[in-house]
Amino acid sequence: KAGVTQTPRYLIKTRGQQVTLSCSPISGHRSVSWYQQTPGQGLQFLFEYFSETQRNKGNFPGRFSGRQFSNSRSEMNVSTLELGDSALYLCASSLSGGGTYEQYFGPGTRLTVT
């Protein structure tokens, strides 16, 4: 079974631009979560989607948004990029949101904002 894939793997953007990151979950997985990872802050939860609905949301500004499609693929968008948005963005999928299911992570998208 193919793992979680994320595209692009690396991205360099300028302040003020917007960016869209893509995540394809493991086949059959219906839940997709997004995280921001930075050296000092660890893993910061952005949001979780299940069956095209946002189930949970972290404490990020409205510039961060996401969506999930009917095939469970997910995208996240960051508008008006700031230098502080530079981070590794991780996507994770699981069979179902919540409960006992563990998450499977993609390799991440390394975003650099200059």
Next chain:
Amino acid sequence: AQSVAQPEDQVNVAEGNPLTVKCTYSVSGNPYLFWYVQYPNRGLQFLLKYITGDNLVKGSYGFEAEFNKSQTSFHLKKPSALVSDSALYFCAVRDRAGNNRKLIWGLGTSLAVNP
């Protein structure tokens, strides 16, 4: 409020010695508990989880963790450390009660195993 604490930013251990990476949690109800590992330049990988039953849980790569309800802890252990165990370890908890089932993460503990 739900929270997870990994009290040590870094743990150093000699190869062949036992290792422990600590995790304590606070949730309003009973927890589901998870350990993940992130090797250098690789993605996060699931190691093990506690759902119910035996307090000692065995996982991948020879790791195990012990759930202690009275101490609200879920420490990760391995009897004999390998250099290849050097990585960043994350503890995570989910409250099984209520509608909010967000997974709460610790800040991570960097494990260095010295040859």
